[in-house]
Amino acid sequence: MTTGKPRGLWITGNWKMNHGPLATKAFFQDIKSTWRSCAGLHSVLFIPSISLSAGVEYVRAAGLECSIGAQNIHWEPSGAFTGELSAPLLKEIGIDWALVGHSERRQFFGETNESAGKRTLAALKANMQVMLCIGETKAERQAEKTFEVLKAQLDGGLLQDCAPYLDGRLLLAYEPVWAIGTGLTASPDQAEEAHKNIRDYLWKRFGIEAAGRTPILYGGSVTPQNAKEIFSKPNVDGGLIGGASLKTDSFLALRMIGESVV
Numbered sequence: 001m002t003t004g005k006p007r008g009l010w011i012t013g014n015w016k017m018n019h020g021p022l023a024t025k026a027f028f029q030d031i032k033s034t035w036r037s038c039a040g041l042h043s044v045l046f047i048p049s050i051s052l053s054a055g056v057e058y059v060r061a062a063g064l065e066c067s068i069g070a071q072n073i074h075w076e077p078s079g080a081f082t083g084e085l086s087a088p089l090l091k092e093i094g095i096d097w098a099l100v101g102h103s104e105r106r107q108f109f110g111e112t113n114e115s116a117g118k119r120t121l122a123a124l125k126a127n128m129q130v131m132l133c134i135g136e137t138k139a140e141r142q143a144e145k146t147f148e149v150l151k152a153q154l155d156g157g158l159l160q161d162c163a164p165y166l167d168g169r170l171l172l173a174y175e176p177v178w179a180i181g182t183g184l185t186a187s188p189d190q191a192e193e194a195h196k197n198i199r200d201y202l203w204k205r206f207g208i209e210a211a212g213r214t215p216i217l218y219g220g221s222v223t224p225q226n227a228k229e230i231f232s233k234p235n236v237d238g239g240l241i242g243g244a245s246l247k248t249d250s251f252l253a254l255r256m257i258g259e260s261v262v
């Protein structure tokens with residue numbers, strides 16, 4: 001393994017509201033014969049709640065080194081929170097990863113930096129790994145407010161009590177909202193600039209260890225065509241991939257690119 005990617009290289013997927021249990025089974029059955037393990041290459045797939053059990057079962061049956069994660073998590077362990085899932089419920093079926101603060105949750109379901117902070121801390125405290133998503137809208141970038149917005153999202157999303165967990169258990173996904181599902185990708189330099197800024201933030205607030213150990217992934221219209229240049233940037237530790245993670249051939253192609261970069 002080269003030393004170019006000290007935090008490894010992460011090829012992760014967000015299936016959003018796609019792939020029920022049957023499609024989940026078909027995905028893993030299809031992918032297992034061509035899946036290759038590689039030192040330093042990590043994968044997590046954030047899949048719909050209804051498919052989580054099937055995902056865990058089929059990943060285990062296929063012997064794949066791929067984690068399955070929930071697309072959200074509530075901060076309370078149980079209670080009157082219709083439609084939500086908690087750490088104990090997820091862990092009961094073998095899920096120990098959660099996505100938090102995705103821009104679609106913020107945009108369509110009213111989630112805030114504050115709720116992202118509560119979700120993130122509760123999951124970390126429950127010994128789960130978290131991918132916290134942040135990113136600016138097109139209007140915010142045009143108004144040159146990108147770093148102000150990212151700072152506010154990090155101030156709210158990472159409560160101070162997260163500090164002991166910032167040893168690789170928390171991952172950040174920088175996903176410019178204008179790049180998600182639009183076919184418009186941030187240029188490799190735009191991604192690197194944002195990631196460097198985020199890492200500097202971590203350094204200033206949580207110290208050099210936390211900054212050095214936290215993987216920061218890029219998300220927003222990543223495809224096998226544009227991934228290599230983005231993933232090659234020093235502060236980009238991989239990708240959170242939506243559309244291109246739904247099909248086995250493009251997900252495997254992205255893993256092969258990961259293999260060539262790590």
Ligand code: PGA
Nearest residue numbers: 180181220221241242243
């Ligand atoms: P996309 O989605 O790759 O389809 O743009 C990324 C995401 O929303 O995580």
